[in-house]
Amino acid sequence: MPKQVDYAERRERVVDAVHRLADRHGIEGVTLRDVAREAGLSMGAVQRGFRDKDEMLALALARVSARFVERARAAAAEPSPGALERVLLDVALLGEGQRAEAQVWLAFVARAAVTPSLAMTLRDGHPEVASLLTRLVAEVAAGSGASVDAAAEARALLALADGLTVQVLLGQLGRDEARRLLVDRARLLAEATRPEAGKRAGPTG
Amino acid sequence: MPKQVDYAERRERVVDAVHRLADRHGIEGVTLRDVAREAGLSMGAVQRGFRDKDEMLALALARVSARFVERARAAAAEPSPGALERVLLDVALLGEGQRAEAQVWLAFVARAAVTPSLAMTLRDGHPEVASLLTRLVAEVAAGSGASVDAAAEARALLALADGLTVQVLLGQLGRDEARRLLVDRARLLAEATRPEAGKRAGPTG
Numbered sequence: 163m164p165k166q167v168d169y170a171e172r173r174e175r176v177v178d179a180v181h182r183l184a185d186r187h188g189i190e191g192v193t194l195r196d197v198a199r200e201a202g203l204s205m206g207a208v209q210r211g212f213r214d215k216d217e218m219l220a221l222a223l224a225r226v227s228a229r230f231v232e233r234a235r236a237a238a239a240e241p242s243p244g245a246l247e248r249v250l251l252d253v254a255l256l257g258e259g260q261r262a263e264a265q266v267w268l269a270f271v272a273r274a275a276v277t278p279s280l281a282m283t284l285r286d287g288h289p290e291v292a293s294l295l296t297r298l299v300a301e302v303a304a305g306s307g308a309s310v311d312a313a314a315e316a317r318a319l320l321a322l323a324d325g326l327t328v329q330v331l332l333g334q335l336g337r338d339e340a341r342r343l344l345v346d347r348a349r350l351l352a353e354a355t356r357p358e359a360g361k362r363a364g365p366t367g
Numbered sequence: 368m369p370k371q372v373d374y375a376e377r378r379e380r381v382v383d384a385v386h387r388l389a390d391r392h393g394i395e396g397v398t399l400r401d402v403a404r405e406a407g408l409s410m411g412a413v414q415r416g417f418r419d420k421d422e423m424l425a426l427a428l429a430r431v432s433a434r435f436v437e438r439a440r441a442a443a444a445e446p447s448p449g450a451l452e453r454v455l456l457d458v459a460l461l462g463e464g465q466r467a468e469a470q471v472w473l474a475f476v477a478r479a480a481v482t483p484s485l486a487m488t489l490r491d492g493h494p495e496v497a498s499l500l501t502r503l504v505a506e507v508a509a510g511s512g513a514s515v516d517a518a519a520e521a522r523a524l525l526a527l528a529d530g531l532t533v534q535v536l537l538g539q540l541g542r543d544e545a546r547r548l549l550v551d552r553a554r555l556l557a558e559a560t561r562p563e564a565g566k567r568a569g570p571t572g
Contacts, residue, residue, distance in 0.1 A: 268477055274537055324533050329526055332489050339522070
């Protein structure tokens with residue numbers, strides 16, 4: 163089936179191009195034409211593969227999500243407070259090489275806020291990540307025998323991660339500081355479930 | 368100076384129009400022409416007032432910011448745990464009538480992520496809000512005599528508020544649930560600075 167193979171490979175090339183463009187200057191002003199040029203494809207080839215920019219963006223985000231879920235599952239496979247931290251840092255896309263992924267996410271978010279079908283794509287991925295984080299939070303809390311609303315904690319941590327991603331992209335916060343805030347929050351959670359939480363003294367490590 | 372008065376009033380009308388359009392269907396796809404029509408002005412009038420869409424958006428955001436800072440100052444004028452909660456809810460633009468403000472903010476954020484001059488506008492407003500929140504957090508902590516890194520707490524709360532704004536706009540989280548998560552976080556902060564924090568039991572009120 164050489165035709166199908168070409169088609170899949172072409173979509174891969176387009177997604178690669180979207181990520182490279184996002185890394186260089188965001189994707190707000192990027193057109194199908196820009197993507198075709200970057201991917202080394204004709205406009206016709208891109209147009210046959212994608213209805214419009216939103217569909218292209220959805221595929222680029224799908225790759226970000228797939229990679230993220232894969233990493234999160236791997237990190238969650240060995241439950242520990244460290245796993246919670248690693249998954250959170252990964253959700254927040256705060257790694258050195260993740261700026262392109264963060265840009266793709268933010269561009270998608272901005273369009274999804276006004277395009278219900280795109281918002282649905284983002285909502286579809288949300289429950290798995292939320293339940294994965296909920297499990298990790300519950301495990302951290304169980305370690306100290308305290309009762310915590312793990313689902314609520316997980317949702318708050320997810321929102322914090324999203325907010326940090328935005329602030330780092332805007333330069334309101336440095337990447338290192340954002341990482342520190344997120345890790346501190348995960349550690350406070352582990353500490354706050356212990357009797358000495360009030361003091362917030364000493365590292366958890 | 369009738370000419371200057373006209374000019375200021377025209378800018379007001381344009382900003383009103385941007386907010387109404389944002390409320391109706393976001394501002395991602397909104398053009399100068401759309402705004403002119405909504406404002407009941409000619410394209411020429413709009414073009415004389417604004418270099419481009421980004422400048423228009425910057426003015427619309429400036430109004431969101433100005434109103435917010437005004438409300439935050441008023442809430443902070445009577446320091447209490449309640450004041451911290453009120454300011455946070457306001458930062459997160461989670462009020463019934465604040466969807467348009469939230470849309471303007473998100474659209475601006477998405478463009479600012481790729482336009483350094485816009486990012487600077489957002490960064491300029493950040494320190495005042497951060498220092499106001501830092502003061503409120505410090506007051507809440509001082510009430511229980513515990514030591515907390517108030518600046519770091521304030522930054523984390525700001526990021527949480529931003530993340531919640533995004534998740535509510537996307538429909539990943541209900542507005543009421545987002546409000547509850549934010550208020551809980553502010554209350555946990557007040558509790559966590561007390562010896563019984565480990566239990567997380569009982570309301571703060």
